Amino acid sequence: MPIGGSSPAVGSAEAERATGTEIERPVRGLPGKTSRGVRAERLAPFVLVAPAVLIIVALRLWPLLLGVNFSFTGDGERNGTAVGFDNYAELLGDPLFRTALGNVGWLVVLLPVAVAIPGLLATFIYLRVPGHRVFRGVYFFPAVLSPVIVGAIFNLMLGYDGPLNTALAAIGLGPVDWLGDADIAMFTVTGVHIWATFGMALVVFLAGFSTLDTALLDAARMDGASLPRIIWHVIIPSLSRTLQFVFVTTMIGMLTSMFGLLYVMTSGGPEGSTYLPEFYVWIQQGQMNRPALASAASTVLFLIMLVVGILQVSVLRRAGSED
Amino acid sequence: MRGRHLGRWAAAVPMALLALATVYPLLFTANVAVKTRRDYILDRFSPVSSPHLENFSAAWNSVGMARYFANSVIVVTVSVVLLLLLGSMAGFALSQLRFRGSSALFLGCLAALFIPFQVIMVPLARVMADTGLIDTYPGLILAYVAQFLPFTIFLMTSHYRTIPVEIVQAARIDGNSTYGVYRRIMIPLGAPALLSVGILDALFCWNDVLIALLLMPSPEHRTLMVGVTSLRGQYSDNIPQFASGVLIAALPVLLIYLFLQRQIADGVTAGSTKG
Structure with missing residues (x-):
């Protein structure tokens, strides 16, 4: 860092005179400026970014390295000693972690649904369906609620004799044990997550629509193209950047912001069926006192996110360039 | 023309149903929150004719909700002020001032944006414990600032890039130093972006549960969202009071x-269009 090199000017004689240094930097050298002022000016950008850089390096980048390093050491009696890939081997052997990875697979499968719902709704709102202003406002509101609040509300909604089962009974179905059935619980929680977050993606899509070339859309309509064809041939290619952004952020959201829901709604159960890597990290760190194992799980989660992000960007880029 | 009109209404009906499904859970919870326990057990669905508002005062007074609420307000306020201050300073420098390493710094900031908290939570808890910051307000505030600073810097940098260089140059000719430009030009012109980013940061901090759960273990240091997670256990036999506690936290x-x-x-959209 160049900050360390230049110490603040202390010579008073130097400070009193406005000298030649100004000429080197005509924009900054202003009449009446001392060379101390000039030096302060030169340092100013570094002073402005320094606190932010310090905090980010110390509390985000440094812990990332520390965590990766940590994942190769042992817990408990082997605390601090290098154990190679032992933690990773233990992870692969742990049925709970394998369930967590399997659930990540389900999230990837459900991702297109989580993107298509807000995409379609945004399309209709953009086409000015009657009441589009109201819809826009209403759909967005769950997105501002904490997962903890959403989870608490849905604990009431999804109870065995709660509103959803009552509604199902009215049409002769159910009841369903939404959170107590190991085959269903993960889909229930994912559904609630989509309910709570589709408004975010909707707003992003609408911002993308505002950059859409209306002439293209009008031309397609004049030619009598049906709505599905308009979506497929006009809207999707024109919004490829927005789509890419929504795909990546929705996947990141699914991998990193379902903790609150899991914590409040299922605590990982029943039978460990609703574990996700983030919840596994929390349990190993907070409840089991296995920080090194938790670090290994964190590292795996980070790798998953990197891979998913890179894959999506490259797949979508290729899809976009074919058009 | 008529066909298209019909088509638009055909889309409006399912969208209206979806809108109903979006607000119903909250309406149901609000209705439950003003029922008595007896009413709730007899019939949880019917609208309440005479709201039983005592649930709210009971929830507020009984389980430390007031304390949790105050904790959240303190932590969120200080965090957001720091985020906006540091974020606008860095955003100004990265967008308007050319200095060695500025583009590398911006890229580093973008990279930090993609490190989720779950990935660094174990070592961060250790760093906080080693520095004595665990279970303290400054510790949680620092963690929030670190968590949301990359996002804040990113949006402030994008916003400040739209301010023409001529304005900054004119301010310099009027005798302003870099700090003067920051105070007299960047803060006022950045106000709309500071407001949006500040609201989002406030929502992120207010709604967080994982970071607070990890770094504030003592019961008296719980934030409101952590407090809400413990409501269910305390009110398992009094659902209306549980519902009113949840609503207080959401209000x-x-x-x-x-x-x-x-x-x-x-x-939300600034991040997508400028990225």
Whole structure:
């Protein structure tokens, strides 16, 4: 860092005179400026970014390295000693972690649904369906609620004799044990997550629509193209950047912001069926006192996110360039 | 023409149903919150004719909700002020001042944006414990600032890039130093972006549960969202009181949403269009 090199000017004689240094930097050298002022000016950008850089390096980048390093050491009696890939081997052997990875697979499968719902709704709102202003406002509101609040509300909604089962009974179905059935619980929680977050993606899509070339859309309509064809041939290619952004952020959201829901709604159960890597990290760190194992799980989660992000960007880029 | 009209109505009906499904859970909870326990057990669905508002005062007074609420307000306020201050300073430097390493710094900031908290939570808890910051307000505030600073810097940098260089140059000719430009030009011209980013940061901090759960283990240091997670256990036999506790915790966010919806949407979309 160049900050360390230049110490603040202390010579008073130097400070009193406005000298030649100004000429080197005509924009900054202003009449009446001392060379101390000039030096302060030169340092100013570094002073402005320094606190932010310090905090980010110390509390985000440094812990990332520390965590990766940590994942190769042992817990408990082997605390601090290098154990190679032992933690990773233990992870692969742990049925709970394998369930967590399997659930990540389900999230990837459900991702297109989580993107298509807000995409379609945004399309209709953009086409000015009657009441589009109201819809826009209403759909967005769950997105501002904490997962903890959403989870608490849905604990009431999804109870065995709660509103959803009552509604199902009215049409002769159910009841369903939404959170107590190991085959269903993960889909229930994912559904609630989509309910709570589709408004975010909707707003992003609408911002993308505002950059859409209306002439293209009008031309397609004049030619009598049906709505599905308009979506497929006009809207999707024109919004490829927005789509890419929504795909990546929705996947990141699914991998990193379902903790609150899991914590409040299922605590990982029943039978460990609703574990996700983030919840596994929390349990190993907070409840089991296995920080090194938790670090290994964190590292795996980070790798998953990197891979998913890179894959999506490259797949979508290729899809976009074919058009 | 007529066919298209019909088509638009055909889309409006399922969308209206979806809108209903979006608000119903909250309406149901609000209705339950003003029932007596007896009413709830007899019939949980029918609308309440005479609201039983005592549930709210009981929830507020009984399980430390007031304390949790105050904790959240303190932590969120200080965090947001620091985020906006540091974020606008760095955003100004990265967008308007050319200095060695500025583009590398911006890239580093983008990279930090993609490190989720779950990935660094174990070592961060250790760093906080080693420095004595665990279970303290400054510790949690620092963690929030670190968590949301990359996002804040990113949006402030994008915003400040739209301010023409001529304005900054004119201010310099008028005798302003870099700090003067920051104070007299960047803060006022950045106000709309500061408002959107500040609201989003406030929502993120207010709604967080994982970071607070990890770094504030003592019961008296719980934030409101951590407090809500313990409500269920305390009120398993008194669902109306549970519902009113949940609503108290949601109220500030709902108010912000009602009055500042546009700013929230602006903040969310700024990240997508400028990225």
